Amino acid sequence: MIIFKFHKGFSLTVLFILSSAIMGLAQDFDFNANLQNAYNEVTKLRLAHAKQLSSKESPNNGYKILVDCLADAVNVYASESEAEYEKLVDKVDDALDVIEDLDTKAPQQRQLRAEIKFYLALVQMKLGHETKAGMTVMSAYKLLEENKKLFPNYTANNKILGVIHVLIGSVPENYRWITKMLGLKGNIDQGIRELEIATQDKITGFEAKFFKLFIQSYILPINDKVRTEVNEFVQKYTDSELALFLGVAISEKDNKSDQAWKTLQKVQIGNGYLPLPIFDFYTADIYLQKGNYAKAESYYQAYLKKFKGHSFIKDSFYKLFITNYLSGKNQQATAFLQNINQYGKKLSESDKAAQKFYDNYTKTKQLPNKNLLQARLAIDGGYYKEALENIKDINENTLSSNLDKADFNFRKGRIYQNLGDTDLAIPAFERSIAFAQSLDTHFGASSSLQLGYIYQKKKDSKKAISWFEKALSYKKHEYKNSVDNKAQAAITDINN
Incomplete structure (x- = not known):
């Protein structure tokens, strides 16, 4: 054994250097109380205060970098600013470079990089950069899967990995070859279980719960x-x-x-909260569904004035057309129709539907049946008895086009379905499918999806899967993404 002896001063110096190095590694990922408060402020959408808190921390602390990137990503997601997106990409690149140089033996090193990439992917998807978003998600997935192998007991992997596994599991069967080719594995049940575990975290459980509820409401x-x-x-x-x-x-x-x-x-205005014009849009929708067209119009106008992004712009102009059309102001209504074609983007399904309505109108010059339109709005609000009243004087003989007949039967099916009368809902949906044949419309796919849900609830798995598969078979319609995801998720659920 060789024993090295140093004088006291040298020994203290070495001890100081070693302890400083160890402390430096520990501080690479220090989710201290201040940063936890900053993170919570981001989840409240009090972004300026979050940044103020995080500014007190070391720029090389991985959690400080995460909080800043999350705040920036939320801001761009809400504003839909392409200019701010370009800045975000640069910030993310710099952030990832810094974290990559931190302690590689810590599970946070890959986890935080993956989370930052995932947040960027959400922004890319919102702005329509779908290919980039897919590549970014795949990169995050690989980091988390690698982390899971290295640190199997590190539960923080579950939050984002759970979301990705649900997304993989809801991919329609005819696109599964892509996920297999890319080495992406996962299913809905697995993802939900992982998210449920992640919700138990005292700090980041809020975010996991948000994702879990969103998935269970929009995909399942x-x-x-x-x-x-x-x-x-x-x-x-x-x-x-x-x-x-x-x-x-x-x-x-x-x-x-x-x-x-x-x-x-309960929404608070001011007090450091990020302004969200989407609340004006939702308020307008509710007034529209209740038949208060003047109030609805004022809130749609407020949304268009405040919001500088692209989401629901076409939809807002379409609904301004509706408020005026149902108020008997046809000239003002058709003027709003022209704006559908001039403004916004066709990224959200409702914006695609609005553009499709405009395109059909320019070809046919036919305006919608007012009673059918009012029934649809009442159904959207959950006012099913009122919707039934709207269509009481309508039958297939009073409607001139197969499109209106498909629409009428779909609405009737939804009313009876939600009132609990599936014996009347089933033939209505089947009639909608019959009238929708060869038409460029979602009614066939949407009716098939609802029939699948009805038979799934009846525990008739064979019929349910048959209808879900039929919903998937429709090649092109304005709600294809959501219908396909829901149908595939239901099939996966039945087969598991």
């Missing part, structure tokens, strides 16, 4: 358990603008406008 069929979880989530985090947004969005998606309205009343 909403049930009473999910509705309860959403309401509890909103009640628990009333100071979070992000939680309130989720509550409103899901209630609107679930045809529960009265619940959406209650949540909207």
Whole structure:
């Protein structure tokens, strides 16, 4: 054994250097109380305050970098600014370079890089850069899978990995070859389980719960358990603008406008919160569904004035057409129709639907049946008895086109389905499918999806899968992405 002896001063110097190095590694990923507060401020959408808190931390702390990137990504996601997106890409590149040089033996090194990439991918998807988003998600996935092998007990992997596994599991069967070729593996049940584990984290559990509820509401069929979880989530985090947004969005998606309205009343204006014009849009939708066209128009106009991005611009002009058309102001209504073609982008499904309505109108010059339109709006709000009243004087003989007949039967099917009368809903959906044949419309696919849900609820798996597969078979319509994702998710659920 060789024993090295040094004088006391040298020994203390070596000890100081070694301890400093160890402390430096520990501080590479220090999610301290201040940064936890900053992270919470981001989830509340109080971004300026979050940045103010994080500015006190070392620029080489991985969690400080994560919080800053998340705040920047949320800001660009909300604003849809291409100029700010370009800045975000540069910031993310710099951030990833810094984290890559941090302690490679720490599980946070890959996890935080993956999370930052995932946030960037969400922004890329929102702005329509779908190819880039796909590549970014794949890069995040590979980092997390590698991290999972190296650190199998590190549960922080589950949050983003859970979301990606659900997305992989909801890819339609005819596109599965792509995920296999890219080495992407996962399914919906696996992803939900991982997200459930991630929700237990005291700090980042909010974000995991947000993703889980979003997925269960937008990809999977909403049930009473999910509705309860959403309401509890909103009640628990009333100071979070992000939680309130989720509550409103899901209630609107679930045809529960009265619940959406209650949540909207909790939204705080000012006080450091990020301004979200989308709340004006949702408010307008509720007024439209209730038949208060003047109020609806004022809020759609407010949304168009405040929001400088592209989402729901075409849809807003389409709904301004509706408010005027149903108010008997046809000249003003057709003027708004022209704006559909001039403004916004065809990225969201509702914007695609608005553009499609304009394109059909320019060819046919036919305006929609007012009673059918009012029934659709009432259904969207969850006012099913009112919707039934709207169509009481309509039958197939009073409608001139197969498109209107398909629309009428689909609306009738949705009314009876939501009123719990599936014996009347089933033939209505089947009639809608029959009239939608050879038409460029979503009614065939949407009716097939709802029939799948009906038979799934009846525990008739064979018929349910048959209808879900039929929903997937429609090659092109304005709601194809969401219908296909839901149909494939349902098939996966039945087969597991």
